């Protein structure tokens with residue numbers, strides 16, 4: 001395992017109580033960072049915080065990221081307590097229903113777009129202001145291979161994740177002359193609690209389409225995210241990093 005130096009770095013992780021978020025948090029903590037976990041699920045946040053056992057290097061905030069004012073409050077709170085935000089991993093997300101577009105309930109469409117795409121705007125905007133002022137920052141937006149491929153029966157999810165990629169590229173270009181990197185990753189399916197939101201038939205279908213013949217491991221996501229978050233990533237920005245085990249095409 002490669003070692004990165006995140007000593008004195010402060011990293012905000014949205015969806016921090018989830019599978020990817022918690023895995024990333026554990027590796028960053030072990031690498032010296034202080035982390036701030038933001039998630040809508042207060043119970044899961046408490047459990048994650050206990051499991052991580054990082055003392056005062058772990059902060060938690062129960063927050064709905066679709067609420068712009070709440071996100072800006074959360075950034076102010078981190079700045080008041082820690083004085084800096086060096087990294088952001090935006091990993092919060094939901095799948096929404098597994099349903100053909102012809103039958104897709106409009107209220108679910110709106111919820112998926114708000115949760116997966118509009119929250120990306122809120123979080124990136126609030127955090128990048130701090131990074132611009134400091135002339136330092138690393139942002140990783142967690143999208144999905146669905147963004148590139150448009151999975152059947154997941155149109156809202158794919159559309160929202162595709163929007164995340166465009167936002168990432170725009171912000172990457174806007175900040176390219178600063179010491180700021182803004183990138184996205186597009187993993188294939190990984191076994192986390194996100195699978196609880198999908199029927200088994202959909203999970204089996206996705207597995208059948210992954211060339212490596214297996215799901216992506218959380219640790220594999222963690223490795224790529226940690227490099228993108230590190231100071232060593234001084235060039236790559238406005239880019240999308242594939243993590244699809246052979247370019248899965250659902």
Ligand SMILES: NC(=O)c1ccc[n+]([C@@H]2O[C@H](COP(=O)([O-])OP(=O)(O)OC[C@H]3O[C@@H](n4cnc5c(N)ncnc54)[C@H](O)[C@@H]3O)[C@@H](O)[C@H]2O)c1
Nearest residue numbers: 015018019020039040064065091092093144189190192194
């Ligand atoms: N697991 C996969 O197969 C997979 C594959 C590709 C991409 N992704 C993406 O990776 C990210 C992390 O997924 P995961 O596998 O860790 O899933 P997860 O369900 O374990 O974690 C997602 C977290 O986001 C939180 N969340 C949802 N809505 C929120 C809101 N409005 N405000 C704040 N927090 C909210 C949830 O409470 C949850 O803890 C997601 O964006 C997902 O779309 C997952």
